[in-house]
Amino acid sequence: MIPFNKPLILGKELEYIRQAITANHISGDGAYTKACNDWLVDQTKATKVLLTTSCTHALEMAAILCKIKPGDEVIMPSFTYVSTANAFVLQGAKIVFVDIRPDTMNMDENLIEAAITEKTKIIVPVHYAGISCDMDKIMAIGAKYHLLVVEDAAHGMMAKYKGKALGSIGDLGCFSFHESKNYSMGEGGAILINHKKFCHRAEIIREKGTNRNDFLCKKIDKYTWVDVGSSYSPSDINAAYLFAQLEEAQKINHRRQDLWRQYYDLLKPLADKKIIELPHVPDECEHNGHLFYIKLRDMNERNQLIHYLKQYGISSVFHYIPLHSSPAGFEFGRFNGEDRYTTSESERILRLPLFYDLSEEELMTVVEKIYEYSVKYHGN
Numbered sequence: 001m002i003p004f005n006k007p008l009i010l011g012k013e014l015e016y017i018r019q020a021i022t023a024n025h026i027s028g029d030g031a032y033t034k035a036c037n038d039w040l041v042d043q044t045k046a047t048k049v050l051l052t053t054s055c056t057h058a059l060e061m062a063a064i065l066c067k068i069k070p071g072d073e074v075i076m077p078s079f080t081y082v083s084t085a086n087a088f089v090l091q092g093a094k095i096v097f098v099d100i101r102p103d104t105m106n107m108d109e110n111l112i113e114a115a116i117t118e119k120t121k122i123i124v125p126v127h128y129a130g131i132s133c134d135m136d137k138i139m140a141i142g143a144k145y146h147l148l149v150v151e152d153a154a155h156g157m158m159a160k161y162k163g164k165a166l167g168s169i170g171d172l173g174c175f176s177f178h179e180s181k182n183y184s185m186g187e188g189g190a191i192l193i194n195h196k197k198f199c200h201r202a203e204i205i206r207e208k209g210t211n212r213n214d215f216l217c218k219k220i221d222k223y224t225w226v227d228v229g230s231s232y233s234p235s236d237i238n239a240a241y242l243f244a245q246l247e248e249a250q251k252i253n254h255r256r257q258d259l260w261r262q263y264y265d266l267l268k269p270l271a272d273k274k275i276i277e278l279p280h281v282p283d284e285c286e287h288n289g290h291l292f293y294i295k296l297r298d299m300n301e302r303n304q305l306i307h308y309l310k311q312y313g314i315s316s317v318f319h320y321i322p323l324h325s326s327p328a329g330f331e332f333g334r335f336n337g338e339d340r341y342t343t344s345e346s347e348r349i350l351r352l353p354l355f356y357d358l359s360e361e362e363l364m365t366v367v368e369k370i371y372e373y374s375v376k377y378h379g380n
């Protein structure tokens with residue numbers, strides 16, 4: 001059996017969790033949360049980073065920080081996870097979906113301007129598979145129309161665009177540390193704040209709308225309710241788990257990039273014969289091996305291959321059902337322009353098993369079965 005994903009546990013997680021418990025601080029913002037925040041600032045060069053209970057919640061914090069009001073419009077791809085849209089819908093926003101580029105599956109930067117109206121407030125690039133959107137172009141559009149840019153960098157930890165960490169380029173960025181992502185704390189995430197003007201309010205929103213942080217820093221002698229907010233700070237037990245992985249981030253990143261490269265090189269002959277398509281990484285992007293996908297000719301073939309691999313105990317999966325064709329997408333959003341690629345490309349995509357502990361033998365088995373499938377069904 002080759003699972004699609006195996007949650008990562010390196011070794012020190014239990015020791016650090018024990019330390020968090022022995023330190024008598026298992027609620028939020030203990031020593032491990034602070035250590036993770038500091039590590040993430042150091043790694044990404046963001047102005048401030050705060051761990052959150054999920055990437056979904058980091059996106060919700062971003063929507064609140066951007067002061068989204070009912071009727072405001074937010075531009076994003078339809079090929080993304082529901083949380084990208086939901087976070088802004090919760091504040092009353094209307095979602096405007098634009099088409100993706102077929103080569104990277106990222107929002108097509110050349111279609112954004114046409115989607116802007118006087119109600120547009122934010123652009124949300126999603127860095128699919130840890131491969132960056134065209135951030136120079138997106139930041140230039142943001143500046144020209146006075147729009148904020150919130151990066152959904154759920155896949156993007158340790159990936160770069162022109163040497164800059166994903167999540168640190170827009171006004172705000174969001175990471176996910178869900179079990180399915182490269183670095184994990186079970187459920188968790190982080191918000192990257194790239195402007196001083198958002199820093200203080202972010203702490204308040206994360207602490208149930210109180211200025212408790214000023215109290216803990218002894219700036220005030222009692223704390224009180226000052227703004228809207230919620231409970232977005234994770235337990236230090238979860239942060240302890242994450243910290244064990246951050247300490248080994250380079251090692252994890254290299255292993256995943258290596259597995260990604262092996263898939264790519266081994267499957268290249270099939271791509272050369274136009275039986276499958278492989279992911280494209282633009283020159284200015286350094287990816288993090290978050291996920292490896294191939295594209296089949298159509299949905300039928302994709303589903304056939306899933307079934308074929310399953311017979312040999314290999315689990316392969318696909319995502320996303322485009323948001324604009326889901327019931328909530330109809331209610332809360334609209335697709336601007338033509339859906340040339342979002343639906344058709346999402347029907348062809350297939351994700352292969354990729355996780356830190358995947359062995360070379362397992363990877364070879366997956367590749368062999370894909371070749372076998374192609375001989376059986378295509379005779380080559």
Ligand SMILES: *Cc1c(COP(=O)(O)O)cnc(C)c1O
Pocket residue numbers: 054055056057080081083084126152154155175176177178187188189
């Ligand atoms: C995983 C994911 C999220 C949500 O992350 P959670 O930490 O599970 O809330 C948001 N956006 C994208 C693109 C994701 O893949």
